[in-house]
Amino acid sequence: MRVLHFYKTYYPDSWGGVEQAIRQICVGTARLGITNEVLTLTRNGGPARMEIDGHVVHRVPQDIEIASNAMSFSAIRALARLARSVDLVHYHFPWPFGDLAHFLARVNKPSVVTYHSDIVRQKTLLKLYSPLMHRFLADVDGIVATSPNYFASSDVLRRYGDKVRAIPFGLDRNTYPQPTPERLAHWRAEVGERFFLFVGVLRYYKGLHILLDALARCEYPVVIVGAGPIENELKEHARRLGLKQVRFLGAVDEHDKVALLTLCYAMAFPSHLRSEAFGISLLEGAMYGKPMISSEIGTGTSYINIDGETGLVVPPSDPAAFGNAMRTLWEDPALAQAMGQRASARYGELFTSEKMAADYAALYSEVAKSSP
Template sequence: MRVLHFYKTYYPDTWGGIEQVIRQMCVGTGRLGVTNEVLTLTPDKTGPKEIQFEGHTVHRVPLDFEIASTGFSFAAIRKLARLARKADVIHYHFPWPFMDMAHFMARINKPSVVTYHSDIVRQKNLLRLYSPLKRRFLHSVDTVVATSPNYQASSPVLKRFAHKTRTITYGLDKSIYAQPSQAVKDKWRAQCGERFFLFVGVLRYYKGLHILLDAMTDLDYPVVIVGAGPVEQELKEHAARLGLTHVMFLGAVGEDDKAALLELCYAMAFPSHLRSEAFGISLLEGAMYGKPMISSEIGTGTTYINIDNETGLVVPPDDPQAFAAAMRTLWEQPERAAEMGRRAEARYWELFTAETMARNYLSLYRELALKHANKRAGVRERTV
C-alpha cells in the first residue's frame, strides 16, 4: 500500500500541529506496512528536493508565492500528478485552497481521502470566493475525515458532506518523543519552579493567550509559554503593560526541552477561543503526560480531549475571569488536579494513541483501494 500525503508545510521547515499529525500518521501506518510519501512546499530554494524522514519520503517543491496564508507552487501540480501515478491512495489535508486547485489540474483519478483539520474561520471574504471550489473538491474526494465527533457535529461544512464523513481522531506515539536527561529537567525546574502552568504552541491570534494574560492580573502562579509566532511581540508587550513578572516567554525550544517541560509542568493552560483551534495537539500532549487541563468550550476537539470535571476544567471562551477561577481551583486542590491528570492519561491510552489512529487509517485506505479496484473492474466488464 502506497499513500501520498499532500499539505502546504512539513518537516523540516515547520513543526506545527498538523505537521505533527501527518508525521504520526506516516510513522504509525509505516509500522503496519504502508509506504508513505509527503508532498509539500518549501521556501528553501537551495535545500534538498527529497528527504528521508523517520521511514517516509518528503518531496519538497518550491513555494512560488502566498496569498492570505495560502501557498502556491506551479511545480507542485506537476509533481502531484507524477507521484499520484504510483500511489494507491491520495491523502489530502484541508484547509489549503491551492490543494483543491492542484487536485483538479493534476487530474487525480485515484482513491482519495481528505482529513478535515479545520473550518476556514478568519478569511470570510476570500471564503466566499473559494466556496464553489471547496464544495467541488470535497464532493470529488471519496471520504472526508473529521478529527473528533465534536467537530463533525458543529461544522456546517461537514454537515453538508455527512454522507461521506467519518471520524478518526488524532493520535500520538509517546515513544517517539524525546527522553530528556536529568540535567535538562533540573535546568528547567530551576528556571520555572516546582509548580507551573504550561502553554505550548505557535503564538497565533486564535490561541487566546491574551485571555490567559488577562486572567493572570490577580494571580501570581508561574506560567510558562513555549512557542513563537505572529503575535509573540504583541503578547510580550501586553504582559509588560499588565506587569506580569511571573509569566515566562521561552520562545521555540528543542524537543528535549519541550518533553522536559511537559513532564515537569503542574497543568496545561490552553485558552484557545476560536474555532480555528480545531483539536489542540499540545492539549493532547498534556493528556499523554498525565496533566490536568484548562480549555475553553468552542465546539471543537478540545472538549473531546478535555472532559470538564473529569480530565480538567472547561470554561466559556474569551472569559479571563472564568479562566482565572479554573487556574485557582487546580492550584489550590492538588489532589483533585492529580486525579484529573491520571484520568487524562487513561483517556489518551484509550482513544488517542498513534497506533489506534494508524489502524483506523489503514482500514480506510484498504477500503478505498478495494472500492476503486472493484469500480474499475466493473467498468472493464461493461466494456467487454
C-alpha cells in the same frame, strides 16, 4: 499500499499541529505495512528529497503566499507525477491551493482528506473559495473529521455526512525523547517546580491574550513555549499588564519540550476560536498525565479534555473564568493529580497512534476497494 500526503508545510520547515498529525499518521501506518510519502512546499530551500522517520518527503519551492494560502506551480507537476506511482492520495484541509492542485494535476487515484478545521477568519475569501471547496470535497472519496465534536458542529462537514468519519489524532509516546536528568534539572532551575504550561504556535486563535488577562488577576507562574506571528504583540501585552510571572521561551526543541511537559503542573490552553480544531499540544499534556484547562468552542479540545474529569472547561474569551479554573487546580493538588491520571487513561483509551493508524489503514483499504 502506497500513500501520498499533500500539504503546504511539513518538517523540518514547520512544527505545527497539522505537521505533527501527518507525521504520526505516517509513522503509525508504516507499522501496518503502508508506505507513505509527503509532498510539501518550502520557503527555505534545501534538498528536494529528504527522509524523516522512515518516510520520504518531497519538497518543492513555494512561489507565493496570499492570506496564508501558499502556492507553487511546480507542486502541480510534482503532484501529478507522484500520484501516478501511489495507490491513494491523502490531502489535508484547509488549503485552497491544494484543492486547485487536485484538479489541475488531474489526480485520478482514490483520495481522502483530513478536515483539520473550518475556515473561520477569512469570511470574504471564503465566499470566493466556496465553490472550489465544495467541488473538491464532493470529489474526494472519504473525509475525516478529527473528532466527533467537530463533525457535529461543522456546517460544512454535515453537508457531506454520508462520507465523513471521525478519526481522532493519536500520539505515540515512544516517538518522544526521554528527558535526561540534566535537562530536567536545568529547566527546574529556570522555571521552578510548579507552573502552568502552554505549548503551540503563537497565532490569533490560540487565545493567549485571554490567558494574559486572566493572569492580571492572579500570580500563578506560566511558561509559554512557541513562536509565531503575534509573539511580539503578546509580549507587549504582558508588559502593559505588568506580568512578572510569565516566561516566553520561544520555540524549543523536542527534548526541551518534553522536559517542560514532564515538569509542569497543568496545561493552560485558552484557544477561543474554531480554528483550533483539535489541539495536539493539549493531547500531549494528557499523554503526560497533566490536568488541563481549555475553552468550550465545539471542537476536539472538548473531546480531549472532559470538564470535571480530565480538567476544567470554561467559556471562551472569559479571562475571569479561566483564572478561576487556574485557581481551582492550583489550590487543590489532589484534584489536579486525579484529573491528570484520568487524562492519561483517556489518552490510552482513545488517542494512541496505534488506534489512529488502524483506523486510517481501514479507511484507506475501504476507499481503495470501493473506488472505480
